[in-house]
Amino acid sequence: xxxxxxxxxxxxxxxxxxxxxxxPSPAIMRDAVQASGAEIITLSLRRQMSGNGSTGLQGSVxxxxxxxxxxxxxxxGLQLLPNTAGCKSAKEAITxxxxxxxxxxxxxxxLEVIGDDYNLQPDPYGLIEAAAELVKRGFxxxxxCTDDLVVCQKLLDAGCEVLMPWGAPxxxxxxxxxxxxxxxxxxxxxxxxxxIDAGIGAPSQAAEALEMGFDAVLxxxxxxxxQEPVMMAQAxxxxxxxxxxxxxxxxxxxxxxxxxxxxTVGMPFWHQ
Amino acid sequence: MExxxxxxxxxxxxxxxxxxxxxLGFEGDFAxxxxxxxxxxxxxxxxxxxxxxxxxxxxxIAGG
Numbered sequence: 001x002x003x004x005x006x007x008x009x010x011x012x013x014x015x016x017x018x019x020x021x022x023x024p025s026p027a028i029m030r031d032a033v034q035a036s037g038a039e040i041i042t043l044s045l046r047r048q049m050s051g052n053g054s055t056g057l058q059g060s061v062x063x064x065x066x067x068x069x070x071x072x073x074x075x076x077g078l079q080l081l082p083n084t085a086g087c088k089s090a091k092e093a094i095t096x097x098x099x100x101x102x103x104x105x106x107x108x109x110x111l112e113v114i115g116d117d118y119n120l121q122p123d124p125y126g127l128i129e130a131a132a133e134l135v136k137r138g139f140x141x142x143x144x145c146t147d148d149l150v151v152c153q154k155l156l157d158a159g160c161e162v163l164m165p166w167g168a169p170x171x172x173x174x175x176x177x178x179x180x181x182x183x184x185x186x187x188x189x190x191x192x193x194x195x196i197d198a199g200i201g202a203p204s205q206a207a208e209a210l211e212m213g214f215d216a217v218l219x220x221x222x223x224x225x226x227q228e229p230v231m232m233a234q235a236x237x238x239x240x241x242x243x244x245x246x247x248x249x250x251x252x253x254x255x256x257x258x259x260x261x262x263x264t265v266g267m268p269f270w271h272q
Numbered sequence: 273m274e275x276x277x278x279x280x281x282x283x284x285x286x287x288x289x290x291x292x293x294x295x296l297g298f299e300g301d302f303a304x305x306x307x308x309x310x311x312x313x314x315x316x317x318x319x320x321x322x323x324x325x326x327x328x329x330x331x332x333i334a335g336g
Contacts, residue, residue, distance in 0.1 A: 019334070019335060019336030020334040020335060020336075021333075021334035021335050021336045022334070022336070023334075029334065042335050042336055043332060043333065043334060043335045044332075044333050044334070044335025045303065045330040045331065045332060045333065046330060046331065046333045047278040047279065047328060047329065047330055047331075048278070048298055048300075048302050048329050048330065048331035066331065066332065066333040066334070067300065069332075069333065069334045070301070070331075070332040070333070073332075082335070083335045083336070085335055085336070091308065092308070095305055095308055095309065095310050096330075098303075098310035098312075099303035099304075099305060099310055099330055100303070102303045102310075102312060102313060103301050103302070103303045103330075103331075103332060104332070170336065171336075220336035221336065
């Protein structure tokens with residue numbers, strides 16, 4: 001049985017989208033991404049530090065590392081998913097999106113518009129405004145949003161064909177903090193793929209997201225900051241496959257009271 | 273003239289964007305914005321800057 005993930009008309013075997021940041025080294029990033037089986041990788045844009053004008057940072061360690069990461073990502077041949085991390089208004093996000101499309105030669109975009117620095121919570125108003133404009137400009141927008149059903153519906157109205165509600169704030173590893181909200185979104189929105197983006201800290205949490213019927217998971221820190229990132233990437237791969245299988249198999253209904261699993265007919269003599 | 277390049281002041285001798293990028297030594301894959309507006313690569317040859325413009329030159333990095 002084929003059970004592929006379909007996003008904006010492209011199909012993928014893996015249901016894990018992975019970030020490229022925070023790894024101990026570019027080589028470990030490459031190895032972990034490959035071990036994860038992910039076919040979609042997030043990346044970003046920042047001010048180039050190799051200019052020899054005022055910056056004076058030509059050949060800096062940071063710029064060399066950024067160059068290596070970009071080289072490895074190109075070699076891997078995955079679907080690129082540039083983000084607009086750090087943008088705090090629709091205008092900033094739209095400008096960064098246009099710059100990303102030119103460099104990365106893809107109209108796929110992980111749209112982030114951040115409303116609060118404390119928990120990096122998406123600004124729903126800026127997000128919806130930016131999404132509507134970017135869809136008009138031909139972008140395939142994957143918005144990073146809160147677990148708010150109405151915001152999700154407005155993003156659909158704006159033309160998004162994938163939604164990415166958070167499990168918990170970025171980098172916290174708290175897992176699926178509001179399962180009621182998330183399951184409500186899944187129950188109400190069945191027409192497009194839903195991806196849990198951010199907050200996943202453990203493979204069990206990723207498995208749970210898939211069990212709940214989410215189509216995929218996007219994560220970064222949980223793998224990059226593990227003691228053994230490559231091994232953790234394998235763990236997430238297995239957990240996500242397991243969670244999806246469990247969802248397809250259909251979970252049993254929870255019961256309040258015990259029910260014997262061993263047949264009760266033909267009980268031995270001591271029950272007579 | 274003096275412009276703001278990636279957040280820092282810089283003296284440049286040209287007014288043409290394409291020449292300024294060469295003068296400042298930007299290389300590899302990058303995209304450009306002036307005063308927060310995206311400038312497509314096809315416009316580099318005809319785009320000019322004036323004193324005080326804010327030039328942003330962005331390149332790929334890791335991201336989550």
